[in-house]
Amino acid sequence: MAHIRLDNVTKKFGLHAAVDGLTLDIADGEFFVLLGPTGAGKTTTLRLIAGLEKPDDGKIEIADQDVHQWSASERDVALVFQYYSLYPRYTVRQNLAFPLKSNARNCSQAEIDERIARAAKTLRIGHLLERKTDRLSGGEMQRVSIGRAIVREPRAFLMDEPLSNLDAKLRESLRAELKELQMKLKSTFLFVTHDQIEAMSMGDKVGILNEGKIVQVGTPYEIYNKPKNIFVASFVGSPSINLMPAELANGHVTALSGKLKIVAPRSKTNGAVTIGIRSEDITVGPKEQVAAHIHDVENHGVEKIVTLRVDDQFFKATAPSSLELKIDGTVKFSFNPDKLHFFDAASGASRA
Amino acid sequence: MAGVLDTSPAARAVTRGWSDLTIRNVFIIPTILFLIIFNIFPLIYSLGYSFTDFRASVNEPANFVGLQNFRELLTDERIWNNFWVTAKYVIVSVGGQMTVGFGLALLLNRAMPAKGLITTLLLLPMMMSAAVVGLFWRLLYDPSWGPLNYALGLGDLAWLSNADVALYAVAITDIWMWAPFVMLLSLAGLSAVPQHLYEAAAIDRASAWYTFSRITLPLVTPLLLIALIFRTMEAFKTFDIAYIMSTQPTTELISIKLYKFAFQEWQTGKSCALAYIVLIMVLAITNIYVKYLNKVKER
Numbered sequence A: 001m002a003h004i005r006l007d008n009v010t011k012k013f014g015l016h017a018a019v020d021g022l023t024l025d026i027a028d029g030e031f032f033v034l035l036g037p038t039g040a041g042k043t044t045t046l047r048l049i050a051g052l053e054k055p056d057d058g059k060i061e062i063a064d065q066d067v068h069q070w071s072a073s074e075r076d077v078a079l080v081f082q083y084y085s086l087y088p089r090y091t092v093r094q095n096l097a098f099p100l101k102s103n104a105r106n107c108s109q110a111e112i113d114e115r116i117a118r119a120a121k122t123l124r125i126g127h128l129l130e131r132k133t134d135r136l137s138g139g140e141m142q143r144v145s146i147g148r149a150i151v152r153e154p155r156a157f158l159m160d161e162p163l164s165n166l167d168a169k170l171r172e173s174l175r176a177e178l179k180e181l182q183m184k185l186k187s188t189f190l191f192v193t194h195d196q197i198e199a200m201s202m203g204d205k206v207g208i209l210n211e212g213k214i215v216q217v218g219t220p221y222e223i224y225n226k227p228k229n230i231f232v233a234s235f236v237g238s239p240s241i242n243l244m245p246a247e248l249a250n251g252h253v254t255a256l257s258g259k260l261k262i263v264a265p266r267s268k269t270n271g272a273v274t275i276g277i278r279s280e281d282i283t284v285g286p287k288e289q290v291a292a293h294i295h296d297v298e299n300h301g302v303e304k305i306v307t308l309r310v311d312d313q314f315f316k317a318t319a320p321s322s323l324e325l326k327i328d329g330t331v332k333f334s335f336n337p338d339k340l341h342f343f344d345a346a347s348g349a350s351r352a
Numbered sequence B: 001m002a003g004v005l006d007t008s009p010a011a012r013a014v015t016r017g018w019s020d021l022t023i024r025n026v027f028i029i030p031t032i033l034f035l036i037i038f039n040i041f042p043l044i045y046s047l048g049y050s051f052t053d054f055r056a057s058v059n060e061p062a063n064f065v066g067l068q069n070f071r072e073l074l075t076d077e078r079i080w081n082n083f084w085v086t087a088k089y090v091i092v093s094v095g096g097q098m099t100v101g102f103g104l105a106l107l108l109n110r111a112m113p114a115k116g117l118i119t120t121l122l123l124l125p126m127m128m129s130a131a132v133v134g135l136f137w138r139l140l141y142d143p144s145w146g147p148l149n150y151a152l153g154l155g156d157l158a159w160l161s162n163a164d165v166a167l168y169a170v171a172i173t174d175i176w177m178w179a180p181f182v183m184l185l186s187l188a189g190l191s192a193v194p195q196h197l198y199e200a201a202a203i204d205r206a207s208a209w210y211t212f213s214r215i216t217l218p219l220v221t222p223l224l225l226i227a228l229i230f231r232t233m234e235a236f237k238t239f240d241i242a243y244i245m246s247t248q249p250t251t252e253l254i255s256i257k258l259y260k261f262a263f264q265e266w267q268t269g270k271s272c273a274l275a276y277i278v279l280i281m282v283l284a285i286t287n288i289y290v291k292y293l294n295k296v297k298e299r
Helices: A042-050 A092-101 A109-123 A138-150 A168-185 A196-202 A220-225 A230-235 B009-016 B020-049 B068-075 B077-108 B115-127 B130-141 B147-152 B166-191 B195-203 B208-236 B240-245 B254-263 B268-298
Strands: A004-013 A016-026 A031-035 A057-062 A078-080 A156-160 A188-193 A205-210 A213-218 A242-249 A252-255 A260-263 A271-277 A282-284 A290-299 A303-310 A313-320 A330-335 A341-344
Touching: A004 A042, A016 A042, A016 A205, A016 A213, A031 A042, A031 A196, A042 A057, A042 A156, A042 A188, A078 A138, A078 B195, A092 A109, A092 A138, A109 A138, A109 A168, A138 A156, A138 A168, A168 A188, A168 A196, A188 A196, A196 A220, A205 A220, A205 A230, A213 A220, A213 A230, A230 A242, A230 A271, A230 A341, A242 A313, A252 A271, A282 A303, A282 A313, A303 A330, B020 B268, B068 B077, B068 B268, B077 B115, B077 B166, B077 B208, B077 B254, B115 B166, B130 B147, B130 B166, B130 B240, B166 B208, B166 B240, B195 B208, B208 B268, B240 B254, B254 B268
Parallel strands: A031 A188, A031 A205, A078 A156, A156 A188
Antiparallel strands: A004 A016, A004 A057, A205 A213, A242 A252, A242 A271, A252 A260, A271 A341, A282 A330, A290 A303, A290 A330, A303 A313
């Protein structure tokens, strides 16, 4: 159990700063998800905390101790790798015992057996213990690699996209299991992913990382509903938030070449803005405000995602699955004025 | 027009000239012919000779003597002494090559400046002719003005004319020459160990020795065994270096004895029999290794 703090950490590979002045505070027992696109520096951040990389600048603290000079093994954090990194040629039991056989731990055989039994029960891999690791399926391998982390009872768990190589169904169930595991163990989890659904569904807190910098840290609710800028708004949420240019004047927003005019909910300064609206905040139906061309309809079972077009502007709306929508037909829609996001047209920063 | 559109393999081959079959035969038949003429035919022919009293130096027909050659050889204590010398030589030389070669590979298996250059330089001995290496080391070992004794401060130790030392002196030369081969195979094995396993072990707080014995060694073992097989086979039939370097009876390896039978005493039939005994022994040893290798790979 430990609280992890990064203070202005920079890591360069050649001239490129993979992590650039990153400051992060992860509370004890928190499930923190670091979310960002490929190449944002998520894995590097994780490796810096684990001690597999040394920062060029800045300070890393684990449990209020500066771990700058500590090697990976001294830091006593567990890392679950994206590619499992199970030790080949050994059985699951031997893999789980590996960290416990370390001289740094000095576990008795009885204690090793007990810890393995407990981890196996938690992860439901008891029946696999005597199996060689190359005879496991992807999901089983990932469980074993998580098991190898939990037998250690480490100060913190670091997970590097552990679910990204699994198929969708398995990912969904392991997601729930991991969250449950964290609540049971009450340890600090730092989970790295590029999958915003994982981030939103698992994290107590989510940190959005882009180009080596933290863009926003907040609860999933805050990230989703109060994005700090266009990057966060468009990275989180599926389908992506709809963005379009608009004009703010005299308490009104005008968009879609003047066809859409809404009363601005709060006082905003006048001028050009980018407005964002999520698909579920657009209502589609016969009684709504503005007519649009139906470009495409995706049936998702629970609902339909319909791509609408007004002149050259495309945007997506969520419609109830009972509503009949025909491609190339026409339908009316309206935006929920309370859910509009305003961004600076030039910088992309939120103007809320 | 139908012919143009015909895309069956036969039709395409016609447009290309030679068919795949022809090309295959053109390449393979000469090789097979050469193998038969220079390898397989002598192999079988010498098996025939091994049951005769044929002497290549005398213009007399060969007489069939049955198993007499084999019986004589296998009951001859001097021959068994040659085998004993060979066994000592194989163990010392191959053991040394494995140790030095794997050690060098461990040292080289890290990021370091001029790694490629160092590796290439270390490989040079392997590429030299055995005759040159033998003559060169004879100079190095020279008791009165050889640089080795001077550098090691060994006075006038007569490496090659001292019956107790000569075999080891030859083995040292062989180690120098062939350790790079083991190093090369070991390096291939070591660089195939995924880096993330070492990282996982570091995270799991494994000591350096534990990591080496539990991760590195098991993954490199199959390649080490292959190196061991090759080197044992080669060491068993060593002739050139030992013949060039020393005339001591304590360095008379089985292949040297074989050579003497065949081309000094001209006992062609008997030497063929001995050659077959050696062949069967090498086959037996390598078979044991290969069995073990397959077992290791299965694990």
